[in-house]
Amino acid sequence: MALPQEQIRQLARRIAQADEAREILRPLTITNPGITLEDGYAVQSAWADIKIAQGAAIVGHKIGLTSKAMQSQSVVNEPDYGVILDDTVYENGSSIPLGAFHAPRVEIELAFVLKSDLKGPRCTLFDVLRATEYICPAIEILNSRLEKIDSVTGQKRTIVDSICANAGYGGLVMGGRPFLPTDDIDPAWIGGACLRNGEIEETGLSAGVLGHPANAIAWLSNKMAAHGATLKAGEILLSGSFIRPVPARPGDTFQADFGRHGSVNCHFSTNPAKEAQA
16 A cells, blocks of 8 residues: 555655754664555655755766665665756766765766657657767765664565665766766677776676666666656666676775777766866
């Protein structure tokens, strides 16, 4: 049974307040027994409405839990998604205030930018490639809003908790060399290395994302169609990480090295002010 609308709005307000206070909440599946996957997306949507009312704008969507590495860590067998807000997008090489996030972690992946609308429910990989203006390397910053392990019961949070908390999305850095999918460039065979302070922490291949990162975009289009939504031209779509997340510490500098497709860089400072933000 779906949660009442007032309860959904109340949960969204709690997450928004935790965001502002840099606090972490108990898993909502523990404090609100019976909350469903659809309730989770309703809470996320209500949270996004709060952010929009505060002046933010949605510029895209992120897809999470698209690789075996991430699904095995979260004990799930399907992806989830969240929204990308304009005030969370940073320029390549930015100094990013660590205090803007709670327990931030870094992932590397491919970002798709659409040149035309993409609508499910029967969207395919080929539809995604036709609708894509360009693809580029990206760093996603994960932000924790809910406890991974409930401090009272010891139970783990679930995919529903992740969805409520905007699929763990915190920030985005794009860069490298934008490219088009062609006969010479297969997006499924692009490799990347995540370096922290010059040392390789994780490596991976984009085929780890549902066999092809465009499959993740197709999944998103079809999933959003079930919620009556369409992916719009100009939106940024993060296809999902093909590495395990790497914790970010004060003073850490990260580089996502995609070889001939260039690199993306960011530095985590302790400055409370947002620096060099796009």
